[in-house]
Amino acid sequence: MSTENDPSRFTEPGRKTAADLDYRVRMQEYFDDSIGSVLEKLENFAKYVPRQRLTNFLSKYEIFKRILNVQGSIVECGVLFGGGLMAWAQLSAILEPVNYQRQILGFDTFSGFPELDSEDKPGKSHFCQAGGLNVDSYDDMLKCIELYDTNRFLGHLPKVKLVRGDACSTIPEFLESNPQLVVSLLYLDFDIFEPTKTAIENLVPRMPKGAVIAFDELNYENFPGETTAVLKTVGVRNLRIERFAFDTFVSFAVLD
Numbered sequence: 001m002s003t004e005n006d007p008s009r010f011t012e013p014g015r016k017t018a019a020d021l022d023y024r025v026r027m028q029e030y031f032d033d034s035i036g037s038v039l040e041k042l043e044n045f046a047k048y049v050p051r052q053r054l055t056n057f058l059s060k061y062e063i064f065k066r067i068l069n070v071q072g073s074i075v076e077c078g079v080l081f082g083g084g085l086m087a088w089a090q091l092s093a094i095l096e097p098v099n100y101q102r103q104i105l106g107f108d109t110f111s112g113f114p115e116l117d118s119e120d121k122p123g124k125s126h127f128c129q130a131g132g133l134n135v136d137s138y139d140d141m142l143k144c145i146e147l148y149d150t151n152r153f154l155g156h157l158p159k160v161k162l163v164r165g166d167a168c169s170t171i172p173e174f175l176e177s178n179p180q181l182v183v184s185l186l187y188l189d190f191d192i193f194e195p196t197k198t199a200i201e202n203l204v205p206r207m208p209k210g211a212v213i214a215f216d217e218l219n220y221e222n223f224p225g226e227t228t229a230v231l232k233t234v235g236v237r238n239l240r241i242e243r244f245a246f247d248t249f250v251s252f253a254v255l256d
Helices: 018-033 038-043 051-067 083-095 138-149 167-177 193-206 224-231
Strands: 073-077 104-108 160-164 183-188 212-215 251-254
Touching: 051 083, 051 183, 051 212, 051 251, 073 083, 073 193, 083 104, 083 138, 083 160, 083 183, 104 167, 138 160, 160 167, 167 193, 183 193, 193 224
Parallel strands: 073 104, 073 183, 104 160, 183 212
Antiparallel strands: 212 251
């Protein structure tokens, strides 16, 4: 099996049991061999999507509801394959179809982690290294966004934007050329210290009361850089950090 088709390639050793890995292999085989066209399979997605990914989508839905009446765009820090970014895009298209002001912005190198800071070095993940989680989904996502635009209201008005490169540079540059940006949701999924710190320092001042800052790796030993970035910027004592009982990782704070 090629690395690209290996269903375990982005799993963490030591955190998945043999049964977990076997499930992933068998589910991929089941999807390939199951009845129906690929589109019909996608239309029946609950047959195939692992419980953990459905959980993550439900968390995003609950968070989106918190910012539905808050002005501003959604910024996702860390795109990877793009499922999270498009979850925000689909939720916006469904729940607020005429809100063309709310853009969905995805920042990523699309080439894995840049050089890590010393704050990241205690991380226990084997991906916690330069080049870790290298997925170049940029061109694939452009095709996805084009199709997305054909299936929503006001599809002629751009909704989803990708910003490619090291966020330590691209976030300040984006704000310089887009001084109008207000942020209703900042979803932090960079995993590592420096880009997370840059995102917080540059984007939180653009978040009104009621906006949400959400975390994917807060309090997670595999990627301590995210927590350290929060501690060295807004601080956890200044946030009422909540979580959902059904989700292990996602947490969030409503700004007031």
